[in-house]
Amino acid sequence: MPLLGFLASIGAVFLNGLAASGRMALFTLSALSHCVRPPIYLRLIGRQVIDIGYYSLPVVGLTALFTGMVLALQTYTGFSNFAAESAVPTVVVLSVTRELGPVIAGLMVAGRIGAAIAAELGTMRVTDQIDALTTLSTSPFKYLVVPRVLAGTITLPILVFVADIIGVFGGFLVGSYKLRFNAAAYLQRTADYMQANDITAGLVKAGVFGFVVALMGCYFGYNSKGGAQGVGAATTYAVVSASILILLLDYVLTAILFVGR
Amino acid sequence: MMSPKPPAGTPKIAVRSVRKSFGRKVVLDGLDLEIGVGESVVVIGGSGTGKSVLAKCIIGLMQADGGSVKIDGEEMVGRSAGERERVMRKFGMLFQGAALFDSLPVWENVAFGLIQGRNVARAEAKRTALDTLAQVGLGPEVGELRPSELSGGMQKRVALARAICVEPEIIIFDEPTTGLDPIMADVINDLIIKCVRQLGATAMSITHDMVSARKIADRIAMIHKGRIIWSGPTAEIDRSGNPFVEQFIHGRAEGPIQMEVRAT
Numbered sequence: 097m098p099l100l101g102f103l104a105s106i107g108a109v110f111l112n113g114l115a116a117s118g119r120m121a122l123f124t125l126s127a128l129s130h131c132v133r134p135p136i137y138l139r140l141i142g143r144q145v146i147d148i149g150y151y152s153l154p155v156v157g158l159t160a161l162f163t164g165m166v167l168a169l170q171t172y173t174g175f176s177n178f179a180a181e182s183a184v185p186t187v188v189v190l191s192v193t194r195e196l197g198p199v200i201a202g203l204m205v206a207g208r209i210g211a212a213i214a215a216e217l218g219t220m221r222v223t224d225q226i227d228a229l230t231t232l233s234t235s236p237f238k239y240l241v242v243p244r245v246l247a248g249t250i251t252l253p254i255l256v257f258v259a260d261i262i263g264v265f266g267g268f269l270v271g272s273y274k275l276r277f278n279a280a281a282y283l284q285r286t287a288d289y290m291q292a293n294d295i296t297a298g299l300v301k302a303g304v305f306g307f308v309v310a311l312m313g314c315y316f317g318y319n320s321k322g323g324a325q326g327v328g329a330a331t332t333y334a335v336v337s338a339s340i341l342i343l344l345l346d347y348v349l350t351a352i353l354f355v356g357r
Numbered sequence: 358m359m360s361p362k363p364p365a366g367t368p369k370i371a372v373r374s375v376r377k378s379f380g381r382k383v384v385l386d387g388l389d390l391e392i393g394v395g396e397s398v399v400v401i402g403g404s405g406t407g408k409s410v411l412a413k414c415i416i417g418l419m420q421a422d423g424g425s426v427k428i429d430g431e432e433m434v435g436r437s438a439g440e441r442e443r444v445m446r447k448f449g450m451l452f453q454g455a456a457l458f459d460s461l462p463v464w465e466n467v468a469f470g471l472i473q474g475r476n477v478a479r480a481e482a483k484r485t486a487l488d489t490l491a492q493v494g495l496g497p498e499v500g501e502l503r504p505s506e507l508s509g510g511m512q513k514r515v516a517l518a519r520a521i522c523v524e525p526e527i528i529i530f531d532e533p534t535t536g537l538d539p540i541m542a543d544v545i546n547d548l549i550i551k552c553v554r555q556l557g558a559t560a561m562s563i564t565h566d567m568v569s570a571r572k573i574a575d576r577i578a579m580i581h582k583g584r585i586i587w588s589g590p591t592a593e594i595d596r597s598g599n600p601f602v603e604q605f606i607h608g609r610a611e612g613p614i615q616m617e618v619r620a621t
Contacts (some may be wrong), residue, residue: 224456227418231450232523233442233474 123315127245130237137243144247148209148310149255155208156201160259163196164188164266172275184275185285188267193294194354197260198252199346202305205252206338210313213244214334217317218327226318241314245307252306253299260295297353304349305342312338363429369394369527369559370415375424375434377410377583384410386583387424397553397560399574400585401567401605403614407583408563409453412529415561416448417441428527446474449525449558453532455516457504463515464490464500470523489518492555493548510541514548521552528553530562534569546572567606579605581614 171187217240220226229236264286272279313334320330370392377385384407392398402408413419415426417433426433428444449470457466468486471477477485487497493514504512513533520528533549534542546569553560553573564570570577571591578588579602587599594606604612 219459223454224452225458227413228450228452228456228458228519230418231416231445231448232470232519233446234469239473 119319120315123318124311126237127241127311127314130235130242131246135238137239140239140243141246144243145251148205148247149251152205152208152255153258156204156255156259157262159200159204160192160197160263161266163200164192164263165270167191167196168267168270168275181275182285184271184277185267185282186289188271189264189286189290190294192263192267193260193290193298195298195346195350197256197263198298198301198305199342201252201256201259201302202309202342203339205255205306206309206335206342209248210309210334210338211331213310213313214317214320214331215327217314218320218330221318221320222323222327236318241318244314245310248306248310249303250306252309253302256299256302260298300353301346301349304345308341308345309338312341367430368392369396369429370561371425371427372411372415373425375411375414375421375426377407377414377419377421384583385414385421388580388584390578390585390588392559392561395557395559397562397573397575399562399564399570399577400580401565401570401577402580403565403605406580408580409531411580412531412561412563416450416529417445447526448529449520449523449527450529451513451516451520451531451533453535455504455512457512457515457519459504462500463502463504463507466504466515467500467518467522469519474523486518486522489522490515492521492552493518494544510537510544513537513545517545517548517552521556524556525558527559527561528556530560532564533562534564534566539568542566542569549573
């Protein structure tokens with residue numbers, strides 16, 4: 097009998113997982129379908145772009161700067177063992193534009209924005225504000241979810257573009273001032289190995305990550321229940337699931353965009 | 358699309374054999390209730406008896422598991438969200454906790470239904486909102502404040518203004534006086550009576566405040582274990598002869614209603 101109970105609990109967890117995946121898939125489809133059907137609240141999208149993009153610039157910029165600086169230092173330390181120090185500018189520009197820019201910015205925005213969206217919508221849910229929207233002939237999906245999802249998808253690529261520039265600049269600062277590279281040679285090598293395709297692929301990743309971060313914040317906030325504790329749990333789930341999905345999708349997108357190119 | 362005009366004598370709200378469960382917990386168990394055009398009905402009952410769930414099933418925020426909910430003769434149960442949305446335009450609702458939007462100033466809260474739901478220009482909607490705030494005794498200076506800057510009583514008045522601003526045909530009041538001092542509760546009761554009369558609206562209120570129920574209701578219905586167990590004119594509630602009603606209106610711990618000490 098204990099074995100049967102153990103198997104039943106595994107089965108229950110599996111079924112709950114499937115049900116949760118199904119609910120999330122339906123929520124995503126609903127969000128996408130509302131994105132392409134009027135009315136679209138441009139004023140709200142603009143406000144979200146400022147919240148997500150402008151106010152995330154300092155944290156994303158600082159993270160990118162130090163990531164680029166550390167990357168230059170670590171690459172130099174490792175590559176000097178093989179007398180390959182000259183590869184530092186190449187490694188920095190490729191790593192930042194292809195990988196670190198989108199992933200680091202995505203994770204930082206997941207922490208800042210995913211949590212904020214989940215907390216805001218969660219509070220609105222438990223205080224009946226979402227129901228109030230419905231009674232005022234306004235679709236909560238169109239008013240709350242669509243502006244955030246669209247703003248996340250549009251804004252993260254812009255943030256990542258800025259992060260790419262700052263990250264490469266961080267590598268340049270360390271390379272030219274600490275590692276004694278010739279500044280002009282460092283920049284020339286960076287320019288030689290900087291590919292438009294790498295930058296574009298990074299921005300595509302950023303768009304997907306922005307969509308995922310906003311969607312997870314909206315999903316867990318919109319479906320939160322149980323008062324303050326429920327809102328707290330929704331915030332945690334939003335950040336954790338967005339972070340895991342960013343890393344998982346990063347692998348999938350890298351396999352699609354780079355392998356076999 | 359406009360709703361077809363219902364035949365004369367059709368109740369504004371007709372709820373028949375409505376059932377709603379959450380897991381194994383049965384909340385509405387074949388409930389029947391009819392509310393006529395222009396009538397003010399108060400549903401009373403203890404906590405957890407299904408009052409709020411009934412209101413949400415009527416307004417369309419929740420789908421009943423079975424039975425029938427008709428608004429002006431139009432069936433709501435089993436209809437698509439789009440079809441329900443058209444009928445929901447007839448409703449205004451005052452929520453228990455006011456449910457004002459924190460991110461918007463008071464005037465925009467009141468004008469929300471006009472701006473977002475009816476595409477009224479912001480300037481015109483603001484004028485209407487300030488007029489509606491005046492109806493509930495709040496000056497134009499309150500319009501520029503945020504909901505968090507208001508007292509509980511003022512928040513209820515703003516929520517009432519928001520509910521009536523779109524001139525709904527049906528208004529649902531969910532615990533309109535809960536959490537207010539007796540004087541402010543009476544102010545809200547008076548405002549509810551005045552606003553409902555001015556609009557000529559049908560009103561359904563849910564409360565366990567008997568003072569409020571006696572004041573605002575034409576008719577009172579009592580809900581217990583998911584069913585209406587008594588319904589009658591307000592004047593007759595003291596001689597209902599129903600032991601459940603008598604226990605409730607006198608607030609006695611002893612009687613046929615046994616309080617559940619834990620959720621099932």
